[in-house]
Every structure is written in C-alpha cells, then in structure tokens.
Amino acid sequence: MSQPLTPAELAAFRARQKSRSRALGVVLVALAMLFFAITIVKIKGASDARHHESPAAGLSQQAR
Amino acid sequence: MSPAPVTAPLPSMAAEWRDFFALTKPRVMTLVIFTGLCGLLAAPGHINPVLGFTAILCIAVGAGGAAALNQWWEADLDAGMKRTQHRPVPAGRVQRSSARDFGFGLSGASVMIMGLANGLLPAVILAFSIFYYAWIYTVWLKPRTPQNIVIGGGAGAFPPMIGWIAVTHDVTLMPILLFLIIFVWTPPHFWALALFVQIDYAKVGIPMMPVVAGERSTRHQILGYAVLLLPLTVVPWWLGYTGKVYGLSAVALGLVFVWLSARVGLRRPLAEGDTMKPEKRLFAYSILYLFVLFAMLVVDHAATGLGF
Numbered sequence: 001m002s003q004p005l006t007p008a009e010l011a012a013f014r015a016r017q018k019s020r021s022r023a024l025g026v027v028l029v030a031l032a033m034l035f036f037a038i039t040i041v042k043i044k045g046a047s048d049a050r051h052h053e054s055p056a057a058g059l060s061q062q063a064r
Numbered sequence: 065m066s067p068a069p070v071t072a073p074l075p076s077m078a079a080e081w082r083d084f085f086a087l088t089k090p091r092v093m094t095l096v097i098f099t100g101l102c103g104l105l106a107a108p109g110h111i112n113p114v115l116g117f118t119a120i121l122c123i124a125v126g127a128g129g130a131a132a133l134n135q136w137w138e139a140d141l142d143a144g145m146k147r148t149q150h151r152p153v154p155a156g157r158v159q160r161s162s163a164r165d166f167g168f169g170l171s172g173a174s175v176m177i178m179g180l181a182n183g184l185l186p187a188v189i190l191a192f193s194i195f196y197y198a199w200i201y202t203v204w205l206k207p208r209t210p211q212n213i214v215i216g217g218g219a220g221a222f223p224p225m226i227g228w229i230a231v232t233h234d235v236t237l238m239p240i241l242l243f244l245i246i247f248v249w250t251p252p253h254f255w256a257l258a259l260f261v262q263i264d265y266a267k268v269g270i271p272m273m274p275v276v277a278g279e280r281s282t283r284h285q286i287l288g289y290a291v292l293l294l295p296l297t298v299v300p301w302w303l304g305y306t307g308k309v310y311g312l313s314a315v316a317l318g319l320v321f322v323w324l325s326a327r328v329g330l331r332r333p334l335a336e337g338d339t340m341k342p343e344k345r346l347f348a349y350s351i352l353y354l355f356v357l358f359a360m361l362v363v364d365h366a367a368t369g370l371g372f
Binding site: 013016017019020022023024034037038040041045 | 078
C-alpha cells in the first residue's frame with residue numbers, strides 16, 4: 001500500500017496540478033481565439049470570392 | 065507489436081506542464097519551425113497571415129506529437145543512454161501512457177486544424193510526416209538497420225515542403241528539392257553526433273552506423289553525403305527557382321560543409337582520449353548551415369521581389 005503524502009509533498013503535488021491546469025486553460029483560450037480568427041478569414045475569403053465572381057452583385061449591394 | 069515493459073519508476077508526483085512540453089523535443093522543434101516558415105515565406109504566391117501562422121503552428125505541434133510518440137515507444141532505450149535518461153518518461157516524471165495519449169492528441173489536433181485552415185493536401189502530408197517519424201523511423205527502421213538515419217531523415221525533411229504547399233496547394237519540383245536537401249543533410253549531421261555518443265547506442269542495441277559499419281566507413285559516408293549535398297543545394301538556383309543571393313550562399317556554405325566533413329571523413333585512427341573536436345565542430349556547423357541556407361532562401365525571395 002502507498003504511504004500517505006506529507007503536507008509538504010501534498011502542497012508540491014497541488015502546485016504542480018495547478019500549474020498544469022493553468023497551462024491547459026491558456027492553451028484552450030488560445031485555441032478558441034485561433035478558431036475565431038480562422039473563421040473570420042474563411043468567411044471574408046468566401047465573400048471576396050463571391051464578389052469577384054459576380055461584380056454586379058457587389059455593385060447592387062453597395063448601392064443599397 | 066507492443067512497447068517493451070516499463071522499467072522506469074512510476075511518478076509519485078503529478079507531471080508539470082514543463083514535462084509535457086519537454087516531450088515535444090522543443091530544441092528539435094526550433095529547426096522544424098524555422099525550415100517550415102522558410103518554405104512558407106519563400107513560396108510563390110500569398111497566404112493570409114492567420115492561415116500562415118496556423119500552418120506553422122500545426123507543423124510545430126505535429127512534430128511535437130511525433131516526438132512524444134517517439135519518447136513513449138523508446139522510454140526503455142532512453143533510460144539506458146546518458147544523453148536521454150533525464151527525459152520525462154525514463155526519469156519517471158510522466159507516465160508512459162500519458163506520453164502516448166499526449167502524442168496522439170497533438171498529432172490528431174494538428175492534422176485536423178491544418179485541414180480546416182489550409183486544406184487537405186498540406187494536412188495529408190503533415191499526417192504522413194508524423195506517421196513517418198513515429199512509425200517508419202521509430203518503430204520500424206531505427207532498431208533494424210544502420211540506414212535508419214538515412215531513410216528516417218525524411219521525417220525532418222517534410223516541414224519546408226508542407227510550408228511551401230500550404231501557400232501553393234500544389235506539389236511541384238521546388239518543395240521536393242527542399243525535402244531532398246534536408247534528407248541528404250541529415251546523415252552527416254546525425255552521424256557526426258553518433259561518432260561521439262556511439263558507446264551509448266551500442267549499449268542499448270541500436271544499430272547506428274558507427275556501431276555496425278565501424279568508424280572508418282561512417283567517416284567516409286559523412287564526406288560522401290556532404291559532397292552530394294553541395295550540388296543538390298545549388299539545383300534550385302541552376303533551375304531558376306532562386307536567384308544568386310541563395311545560389312552563391314549555397315556554394316559558400318556547402319564548401320565549408322565539405323571542408324569540415326573532409327576533416328572528419330579523412331581522419332586517421334584516433335588516439336586514446338581524443339576529444340572528437342572535428343566531429344563536434346561538424347555537428348555544430350551542420351545546424352548553423354541549415355539555418356543560414358534556409359534563411360538565404362527567404363532573403364533571396366525578398367530580394368527578387370524588390371527587383372535585385
């Protein structure tokens with residue numbers, strides 16, 4: 001059977017867990033921002049391509 | 065086939081994020097990121113900066129995933145070598161199954177995000193490069209043949225190719241040449257290292273060239289690959305893919321590479337207590353060589369764009 005952790009070991013264990021959770025949180029936030037940026041670029045790219053395909057559609061939108 | 069049983073002690077503490085970061089071999093990743101970025105910047109055409117950043121991130125994360133899978137598989141070998149025994153798994157800081165899950169997670173995520181952001185072709189090549197390193201090199205070739213490094217060198221040769229294709233979405237001759245340059249550069253680079261750490265490889269039964277074919281043959285092969293590398297790096301200039309900034313740099317850098325390789329390749333049998341200075345110098349120079357060569361590719365592209 002394993003020995004129970006001493007208070008110092010428990011504190012070190014919690015500190016490591018905390019640092020890992022923080023790092024994971026940073027990665028998740030960064031991923032969310034990256035997906036947001038990729039989505040904006042893709043939507044803009046698709047809309048630009050549509051305007052290039054039919055300039056008339058673009059002009060009528062501008063007139064509105 | 066399953067990995068050999070764990071001999072490293074189980075971790076008594078939760079792993080830190082730094083331990084997981086170490087699993088990605090960050091030092092190797094530097095070269096991967098740099099060559100991938102150079103491939104992307106030197107490619108003809110335009111890529112949105114967000115998508116370009118995503119491509120480089122995916123190349124880096126994919127390489128990190130492959131490195132974690134390599135360390136999961138080779139934990140026992142790593143434990144037996146001085147150079148690698150302090151890695152997170154053999155040192156007992158990360159459980160072997162955690163390294164495996166981490167490696168598969170990073171690999172899968174990088175391929176998926178590459179596919180979403182940059183299309184199917186770079187994602188497929190990225191997936192193949194991970195498979196190449198984690199399975200073809202690590203599991204299949206490394207323990208079986210002294211040519212492991214020659215064929216395995218392909219794994220490190222993919223990043224500039226992927227970077228280039230992320231922009232062009234087409235496999236042309238130039239990204240294949242970039243692949244070949246790193247492919248031919250790898251054996252002299254790695255064997256220079258293997259010459260001064262060969263005792264370690266022999267101890268764990270990895271058939272590295274100096275262990276199997278002997279030092280003399282390895283030295284000759286180092287020189288042979290260096291001589292082959294010089295004209296190969298000039299081919300992009302000769303075919304008109306690059307200008308003279310890259311071409312002349314490739315010639316100058318290559319001549320130094322051949323000179324340092326000749327000092328290693330033509331060395332007489334070593335005296336006892338030799339410090340292996342020429343081998344260490346060649347190893348250090350080979351890293352600098354690749355950095356500068358690829359940097360020159362980008363400088364040349366920029367110079368051509370500015371009309372020089």
